[in-house]
Amino acid sequence: MGRYLLRRLLQLVPVFIGTTFLIYWLVWAVPGDPFAGKCGERRCPDQYIAFMTEKYHLDQNVFVQYANYMKNLLQGDFGQTFSQREISDIILTSYPNTLKLALVALAIEAIIGLGAGVLSGLRRNGFLDNLVLVSTLFLIALPVFVVGFVLQWLLGVQWGIIKPTVSSEMRWSELIVPGFVLGSASVAYIARVARTSIAENRRADYVRTAIAKGLPMRRVVGVHLLRNSLIPVVTLLGTDLGALMGGAIVTEGIFGINGIGRQVFRAIITKESATVVGIVVVLVLVYLVMNLLVDLLYAALDPRIRYE
Amino acid sequence: MRVSKRATSAIALSAAAALVASGCSSGGGDETAASADGSIVVHGVQPENPLVPSNTTETGGGKIIDWMWTGLVEYPNDGGAPRNALAESINTTDSKVFTIKIKAGTKFHDGTEVKAKNFVDAWNWAAYSPNGAQNGTFFADIAGFDQTYTTDPDGADGPKKAPTPTADKLSGLKVIDEQTFEVTLAAPTAVFPTKLGYSAFMPLPDVFFTMKPEEFGKNKPIGNGPVKFVSWEDNSLIKLTRFDDYNLRDKMKVKDVDVKLYQDDNAAYADLLANNLDFMEVVPTSALAGDKWKTDLGDRGRSTVTPSTAFIAFPIYDKRYANPKLRRAVSLAVNRQEISDKIFFGTRKPADSWANPLTPGAKPGNCTACKFDPTTAKQLLAEAGGFSGEMVFYYNADSAHKDWMDAVAQQVKTNLNINARAEGVPTFAVFRQNINAHKMTGPYRAAWQQDYPDVENWVNPLFITNGSSNDGLYSNPEVDALAKQASGAPSLEASHEAFAKAVEKVDQDVPSIPVYFYGQQSGHSEKIKKLELNNVGEIDITSVEL
Numbered sequence: 001m002g003r004y005l006l007r008r009l010l011q012l013v014p015v016f017i018g019t020t021f022l023i024y025w026l027v028w029a030v031p032g033d034p035f036a037g038k039c040g041e042r043r044c045p046d047q048y049i050a051f052m053t054e055k056y057h058l059d060q061n062v063f064v065q066y067a068n069y070m071k072n073l074l075q076g077d078f079g080q081t082f083s084q085r086e087i088s089d090i091i092l093t094s095y096p097n098t099l100k101l102a103l104v105a106l107a108i109e110a111i112i113g114l115g116a117g118v119l120s121g122l123r124r125n126g127f128l129d130n131l132v133l134v135s136t137l138f139l140i141a142l143p144v145f146v147v148g149f150v151l152q153w154l155l156g157v158q159w160g161i162i163k164p165t166v167s168s169e170m171r172w173s174e175l176i177v178p179g180f181v182l183g184s185a186s187v188a189y190i191a192r193v194a195r196t197s198i199a200e201n202r203r204a205d206y207v208r209t210a211i212a213k214g215l216p217m218r219r220v221v222g223v224h225l226l227r228n229s230l231i232p233v234v235t236l237l238g239t240d241l242g243a244l245m246g247g248a249i250v251t252e253g254i255f256g257i258n259g260i261g262r263q264v265f266r267a268i269i270t271k272e273s274a275t276v277v278g279i280v281v282v283l284v285l286v287y288l289v290m291n292l293l294v295d296l297l298y299a300a301l302d303p304r305i306r307y308e
Numbered sequence: 309m310r311v312s313k314r315a316t317s318a319i320a321l322s323a324a325a326a327l328v329a330s331g332c333s334s335g336g337g338d339e340t341a342a343s344a345d346g347s348i349v350v351h352g353v354q355p356e357n358p359l360v361p362s363n364t365t366e367t368g369g370g371k372i373i374d375w376m377w378t379g380l381v382e383y384p385n386d387g388g389a390p391r392n393a394l395a396e397s398i399n400t401t402d403s404k405v406f407t408i409k410i411k412a413g414t415k416f417h418d419g420t421e422v423k424a425k426n427f428v429d430a431w432n433w434a435a436y437s438p439n440g441a442q443n444g445t446f447f448a449d450i451a452g453f454d455q456t457y458t459t460d461p462d463g464a465d466g467p468k469k470a471p472t473p474t475a476d477k478l479s480g481l482k483v484i485d486e487q488t489f490e491v492t493l494a495a496p497t498a499v500f501p502t503k504l505g506y507s508a509f510m511p512l513p514d515v516f517f518t519m520k521p522e523e524f525g526k527n528k529p530i531g532n533g534p535v536k537f538v539s540w541e542d543n544s545l546i547k548l549t550r551f552d553d554y555n556l557r558d559k560m561k562v563k564d565v566d567v568k569l570y571q572d573d574n575a576a577y578a579d580l581l582a583n584n585l586d587f588m589e590v591v592p593t594s595a596l597a598g599d600k601w602k603t604d605l606g607d608r609g610r611s612t613v614t615p616s617t618a619f620i621a622f623p624i625y626d627k628r629y630a631n632p633k634l635r636r637a638v639s640l641a642v643n644r645q646e647i648s649d650k651i652f653f654g655t656r657k658p659a660d661s662w663a664n665p666l667t668p669g670a671k672p673g674n675c676t677a678c679k680f681d682p683t684t685a686k687q688l689l690a691e692a693g694g695f696s697g698e699m700v701f702y703y704n705a706d707s708a709h710k711d712w713m714d715a716v717a718q719q720v721k722t723n724l725n726i727n728a729r730a731e732g733v734p735t736f737a738v739f740r741q742n743i744n745a746h747k748m749t750g751p752y753r754a755a756w757q758q759d760y761p762d763v764e765n766w767v768n769p770l771f772i773t774n775g776s777s778n779d780g781l782y783s784n785p786e787v788d789a790l791a792k793q794a795s796g797a798p799s800l801e802a803s804h805e806a807f808a809k810a811v812e813k814v815d816q817d818v819p820s821i822p823v824y825f826y827g828q829q830s831g832h833s834e835k836i837k838k839l840e841l842n843n844v845g846e847i848d849i850t851s852v853e854l
Contacts, residue, residue, distance in 0.1 A: 051438070
């Protein structure tokens with residue numbers, strides 16, 4: 001187990017360097033001079049451009065720029081944006097918001113998705129099963145921004161049940177609707193995966209044995225059936241956290257949440273490699289760690305899986 | 309020169325736009341109890357830079373700076389001629405040496421008194437080029453600017469660097485006593501007092517010079533205006549409050565102002581509809597279609613005109629566009645009324661003059677090339693020897709320009725039989741890069757909003773040789789001579805007369821074509837009982853009553 005963990009952690013290093021360089025290079029390769037549009041319909045003063053170019057080493061090639069960036073990053077310095085704001089500040093203020101939103105989405109996915117999946121898997125082809133199938137199909141077919149705008153308009157503007165946007169305090173209660181929007185497509189996938197998994201295991205020998213030896217149904221489902229059916233669901237949920245955080249840009253926009261999505265978008269448009277990479281670095285770490293956690297969870301769920 | 313970065317909103321486009329505004333006046337006020345300790349939430353966008361007046365060139369931060377500072381002069385809400393605000397008097401006999409006396413006993417938000425040296429120090433700081441202030445060139449009129457502000461000999465991209473300036477203070481600025489200072493310009497400039505209301509010319513408190521500008525602008529910006537800074541949460545909220553010691557004009561009637569920083573105009577619009585947001589300056593383009601905003605907002609909506617104009621500029625450095633007859637033909641082939649009605653639902657007005665008619669000194673209807681006259685257009689095209697090849701109209705595709713640019717191209721195609729089409733350039737940055745490098749191969753979209761309300765600002769930057777925004781490289785010695793004469797005129801009236809003559813010459817050459825004058829559709833919540841908009845359509849924060 002320890003060796004496995006160490007090996008996995010060491011693997012993070014090349015993945016980390018590779019992704020950050022690729023992203024740095026991609027942003028660098030985006031066409032357009034970062035200062036061409038900054039001063040409106042006239043050129044920025046030469047002095048201003050010279051000042052910025054020198055400050056951000058923009059006259060160097062991409063490898064030197066990246067090396068400089070990494071050197072600072074390893075010393076804990078994320079650098080500054082073109083407007084001279086500390087990128088670490090941006091990360092510190094926007095990451096918690098996105099994480100909060102993603103966690104709410106994840107909780108909603110787990111509760112609604114898993115609940116619907118278990119119910120429909122146990123009563124296959126019943127009314128409930130068909131209802132879940134149809135409604136999940138509907139959710140999958142709807143793009144996130146449609147769900148977002150419709151819910152915002154209905155609940156926020158028409159009925160006045162919620163405020164149309166989230167306040168700067170980011171209360172948990174305000175995040176329920178945005179969280180549902182963000183997780184809506186995944187809810188559908190979780191429900192379907194859980195349903196299939198439950199339905200398959202329902203016919204497995206150990207379930208028949210458990211029923212035959214007279215265990216109460218709650219115990220059969222709760223302990224034997226559910227635990228063994230969770231592996232694909234956990235995989236989906238675990239990798240989804242990263243996807244939710246990266247994919248929150250649309251939801252954040254609709255509900256006015258100050259998350260990383262808008263920061264990344266703004267930074268790409270203005271060619272601020274350092275900001276994009278800074279934010280993505282953390283995102284990459286979240287992905288890698290979540291993947292690792294999921295793998296470790298397998299062992300907890302299924303005693304047959306052991307890591308050497 | 310402030311530029312709006314809102315990608316989705318209509319004016320964003322104007323990305324050009326220098327917004328000049330000031331606190332402004334309001335009628336007298338019967339303050340109600342609701343106003344006195346009330347608070348409002350207004351729409352905003354994250355300022356790009358720390359809040360330092362001479363380093364802010366975009367509307368997100370500019371709006372807040374306009375509330376937090378009061379300059380020597382201010383521009384009335386009705387767009388009329390500027391009047392003294394902090395200045396007691398601005399005297400000159402020759403438009404070259406100005407003696408400026410400021411009112412005694414006004415304070416910065418930190419309690420220190422506003423003195424003449426606060427202006428002189430602030431201007432010297434901005435004009436010293438190594439400080440890298442984006443508004444540095446606004447001080448170019450003042451004597452000694454060439455010693456404090458050096459430019460890169462081979463352009464910003466070249467290997468050489470700009471030499472260090474030989475002086476760090478403008479020789480044309482002199483403090484006479486605590487309340488008086490003298491400004492000597494390099495050449496007579498009639499419009500100089502008008503410029504003083506622009507945010508670049510705001511005073512800075514002594515404490516600014518003891519700290520880093522970004523620290524000042526981010527953590528505790530200190531101004532002298534009706535509104536005082538409280539806190540700034542990046543991308544989410546800027547909290548402002550009333551400055552109780554403000555004594556230049558009316559104090560703000562409400563107590564607190566929260567500027568909610570949105571990234572998406574549609575989110576803000578939803579908040580506005582639900583009364584969760586008290587004021588939105590520009591409703592999103594999506595709400596303009598079919599006059600949806602009128603149905604949504606009812607009497608909470610208001611429509612106003614702003615002093616900005618959309619142009620299509622010609623790359624005159626391209627030989628194919630060098631003939632004025634051809635340019636005039638293209639201009640006459642555009643049916644501006646139809647574009648205004650069909651595409652903008654009447655929210656923009658067809659352009660018929662060179663300077664926006666809201667600007668003091670502008671002559672309405674002086675653009676003879678702005679008529680729709682396809683017959684004359686065809687004739688002129690024939691005289692110009694026709695046009696071979698494809699005429700591509702360029703615009704930046706990251707904001708809502710496709711519809712009207714397509715319409716212009718289609719009209720040129722139909723009315724002149726030129727093979728014309730419109731093409732989007734992905735982002736404003738790429739678009740401006742090509743324009744700055746003089747590499748455009750077809751007419752392109754441009755927009756202009758005045759920096760300060762005077763016709764001078766619609767001629768010198770755009771139409772004189774080497775004007776700061778004369779991107780098409782238009783050059784006519786007659787226009788240059790007339791504009792120079794106008795700029796140095798002893799009085800504003802004489803200056804306006806001379807500019808009118810320069811504009812007549814411009815009208816013959818058609819270096820660009822005015823297409824429409826911008827309008828603005830704003831909305832407020834049910835809570836607000838009274839509000840005024842200032843000369844550029846921003847909310848006049850001191851006028852708000854609940």
